[in-house]
Amino acid sequence: PLANRFLGLTSQEKLLAERLNIERCFIVRGDRTAGDAVTKQLGTILNDALAKLLPEGNNIIVVMGGSTMASVAAQLTPELSVSRKLTFVPGRGGIGESVNKQANSVAATMAKRTHGEARPLYIPEQLSESTYHPLLNEPTVKPVLELIKHAGVAIHGIGNAGVMARRRGVNEEISNYLRKAKAVGEAFGSFYNKEGRILYQVHRIGLQLNDVQHFNHVFAVASGHDKAQAIESYMKIAPHQTILITDEGAANVILKK
Ligand code: F6P
Numbered sequence: 087p088l089a090n091r092f093l094g095l096t097s098q099e100k101l102l103a104e105r106l107n108i109e110r111c112f113i114v115r116g117d118r119t120a121g122d123a124v125t126k127q128l129g130t131i132l133n134d135a136l137a138k139l140l141p142e143g144n145n146i147i148v149v150m151g152g153s154t155m156a157s158v159a160a161q162l163t164p165e166l167s168v169s170r171k172l173t174f175v176p177g178r179g180g181i182g183e184s185v186n187k188q189a190n191s192v193a194a195t196m197a198k199r200t201h202g203e204a205r206p207l208y209i210p211e212q213l214s215e216s217t218y219h220p221l222l223n224e225p226t227v228k229p230v231l232e233l234i235k236h237a238g239v240a241i242h243g244i245g246n247a248g249v250m251a252r253r254r255g256v257n258e259e260i261s262n263y264l265r266k267a268k269a270v271g272e273a274f275g276s277f278y279n280k281e282g283r284i285l286y287q288v289h290r291i292g293l294q295l296n297d298v299q300h301f302n303h304v305f306a307v308a309s310g311h312d313k314a315q316a317i318e319s320y321m322k323i324a325p326h327q328t329i330l331i332t333d334e335g336a337a338n339v340i341l342k343k
Pocket of ligand 1: 150151154244245246273274275
């Protein structure tokens with residue numbers, strides 16, 4: 087089924103990729119918000135796509151956090167490591183989100199599932215400028231940041247702005263600003279509006295939206311009709327090589343417009 091699924095692009099998937107102006111889309115049945123078992127399917131598709139697209143040999147894969155990422159991680163399989171050496175690196179330091187949603191945990195789960203390796207990055211999410219800079223040269227941090235820079239693949243989630251502002255614990259001033267400026271979504275720590283203009287960037291160490299522009303493959307995994315606007319607007323700033331893995335809940339809203 088793997089090859090079939092990958093080659094057999096449905097007309098809706100084709101339409102959505104054209105509409106969003108990205109490389110490709112996968113749409114699974116159902117809507118996450120209706121309690122459908124969507125995330126499991128998203129993970130299976132991600133596994134199949136990685137199996138198909140990753141080159142042989144060493145692969146450095148940068149992963150972000152979030153609940154979607156945490157659940158798709160559990161669907162990866164050891165077959166991905168046949169003739170490959172996979173190293174999963176968290177894109178962010180991650181202390182700030184609850185433990186199971188942190189990029190570090192996602193990387194560890196993916197490594198375990200695929201019999202690959204994971205490199206941890208432990209840095210609190212929101213640091214002052216003066217604390218942040220010296221950390222970049224720390225012997226436990228620097229090599230991991232180098233790996234992130236030389237990665238070819240990223241896998242990330244997309245969230246709603248309001249939800250993510252709360253989860254990230256941004257201060258009141260910023261969350262008021264985001265509301266007034268009509269932020270709709272967040273990815274890679276960047277909050278953006280409907281037009282895809284970046285309004286605010288959480289100041290953190292690790293992978294930023296700009297960094298992925300030159301990656302070979304960027305997988306965005308996000309689903310549910312409630313995320314339709316966040317997904318659609320993010321794709322205005324996403325690298326063209328983005329592969330979106332989503333559900334009918336989100337896809338139908340975007341395509342109806
Ligand atoms: O916090 C990491 C992150 O990937 C965000 O960039 C994104 O908005 C969010 O998680 C998505 O989280 P969830 O899958 O739980 O909606």
